[in-house]
Structures are given as C-alpha cells and as structure tokens.
Amino acid sequence: MICKMRTFFQFLTLLLFGLTLQAQDSKKAKDLLDEVSAKAKSYDNIVIDFRFTLQNQKQNQNQDSKGNLTLKGNQFVLNFMGVTRIFDGKKNYTIIPEDEEVTISKYNENDENSITPSKMLTFFNSGYKYNWDILQNIRGRKIQYVKLTPLSSKDKTKEILLGIDTQTKHIYNKIEIAKDGTKTTLTVNSFKTNQPISKNHFTFTESKYPNYYINKLD
Template identity: 75%
Template sequence: MNKMNKMKKVFQIAFFLLMAVSVHAQDKKAKALLDEVTAKVKSYDNISIDFKYSLNNAKENVNQDSKGSVVMKGNMYVLNFMGVTKIFDGKKTYTIIPEDEEITISKYSEKDDNTITPSRLLTFFNSGYKYAMDILQNVKGRKIQYIKLTPIASKDQRKEILLGIDSQTKHIYNLIEVGKNGTKTTLTVNSFKTNQPLSKNQFTFTESKYPNYYINKLD
C-alpha cells in the first residue's frame, strides 16, 4: 500500500472516528451509544486529534506503525500523516507533499464519490453494516465499549470493524478494521482535544509558502 493510499485510508478512518456513525437501528444499545458519541462530537466548535496508525498482516509479515494528527472545524480540516498534509477549506482540497515538492489542488464535488469529506463519510457509513454491542474492555483504567460493524455486501474486503468508545467521555478510543485477507489496521486516539484556539488561517492554503513547489490543479 503506497503512501497516498495509506493516507486516504487513514483519513477515512480518522473522520469515521470524528463524526462517529449514525446507522440504522439493529441493536438498540449500540445505536444509543453511537447517538451519544455523535451528539458529543457535534457539540464541539473544533476538534484536534493525535493518533497512531498500525497495519499488520502476519501472513505477509507486514508490520507498520505511523503517527498523525487532524484538526477539524465544521467540514474543514487539516490532516498530517506520513509526511503529507491535506487541507480542506470547505471548497477545495490541497494535498501537500514536501518530499516531492508537489501540491495537488482539487475542487470538492458532492457528486464525486472519491471526494473524502466528513459529510461524505457520514453518508457512506450510514448504511451497509450490521452492528451490535461487543466486549467491554478495561484499558489502563478506562472502560472501553466496543461496537462491531459487519459489512453487508459480500464483495466488501473488510470482515469486520470494531469501534472502541470510552464509556465515560463518549469519545472514540480506537478503531480496528479486520480484512478478509488477514490484514488488520488499528487507529488509536492518543490525544483528543476540543474547542482549541485556532488561527484564523488554520484552514487556509497560502501558495506563497511553497515557492518552489509544482502545483497540479485538477480542476
């Protein structure tokens, strides 16, 4: 999995964590808990998360760990992962790759299924899963309640997703995604901060900061 694909994948997972999931009722307790998480997240003006991302496949002898961070306010965000920065200002997405001195700029379109935004992910995860309460685990004194999401579509390459929620704070602790090929990806929230003082230019792309970069405008 190359750097951009990994970033795209973790970005999807990161916003799944941020926005929780509002899914159709199959397990009342699970739905009630997810609704609490969603309400808690929506009550904040902004959210800042530091996370750890792990990819493991024993069969292929693959073990990779990476760290990242994301800041979100409304549908705007700044994601830093694997040396790449992704900014969405509500209209355009800016992908900045210092290693290649390249910036890709693309417009957001609600009709584009490949566009990744919080609202798109809410719609994406809104259906297509069976879900139920899973184990309650004690992690360093914190009670983490897991909800198991099982994809309905047989062609989905994911076997299941385990979403860990802190029972006290109603914040997401981690997400474990298990693939049918044995690959397991885990995203763990190391730091969850809310309503932080942000710069007025927090979600603004400033081209003058990158004088020697090649800028690729897709639209």
C-alpha cells in the same frame, strides 16, 4: 410425539428469544454510536493526535505511524506519513514535501473516496450491521466495543471494531479487519476540543511553497 413437539416449541422459544436479544443488542449499539456522533458535532473544533498501525502476517507487512487531525465545521487539516492534507470546505490540497508537489482538486460529493469531517464522524451511520461487543478496561478507562459488519458482500472490509470511552463518548480506537487479513488500528492518543485555532488554519497559501509544483486537477 408429545416429547418431540415440546422440544420443537422449546427450540422455537429459544430462537425467538435469541432474535429479540439480537435486535435489542443492535439497537443498543446504534444508540451508542448516535451518542458519539452527536457529541462530536457539538464541539466547535476537535484536535486529535493518533497512532496508526497496519499488520498483515501473510504479506509480512508491519507499519506504525503517528499523525494529527484538526476538524472544524466542514474543514480539516490532516498530517500523516509526511503528507499534509487540507480541506477548506470546497477544495482538497495535498502537500507532499518529499516530492515538492501540491495537488489541488475540487470536492466531489458523489465520490465515495472524498473525505470530509462529516464523513469521518458519521461513516458508521449507514451500510453496516451493528452488534454490542466486549467491554474492556484500558488504563482505567472503560472502553465499550461496537462491531460493525458491512452489509454489502462487495465490501473489502470483513468487520470494524469501534472502541468508545463510556464516560466521554469519544472514540478511543478503530480496529478494521479486511477480508485479505490486513488489520489496521487507529488509536486516539489525545482528544482535545474547542481549541484556539487561527482563522487561516484551514487556508492553503500558495506563496508558502515557492518551489513546489502545483498540480491543479480541476
């Protein structure tokens, strides 16, 4: 009986110790993410060149694309897969040269699919459980990974791994694994800050697209 009680208390001690470590682990991960968010918000602007890959072996999908993104305050310009998207702080402009079409829509803060710079930089601040993951040495850079697990069972994402440069506190890559097995990886090839940007960089000029169909949704 005494032996069984001793075993039970040893198990209980290990369990409580494990829970304490898990809580510390989660706090450490969240603190690092807070540093990343604060660092990004401290810049006047950010210019990123990135690579995006999508893989799903079951569906025989394998895509590889490059793009670039410019962020300033509550504005952005995204060039990706032949499409340019401009957000001037009030409206979204989606320019599709292949179709010679421009779609214009107002920003709706209640729409979960609406993308803004603030959402890009802080998407991880809520709705996830945080875990400290592996540290990798990638071409001389120490990349610390933080695992994000969605709290909602309805979320189509299984988990997200954010790779963070421990020196700069910039995001190096984002690996997202969906429940259907799809794996997408966004890797930052170039991260520049406080660049000289034209004041009209985030302005849509309709006269530049004389033969385009202008589709105004609002």
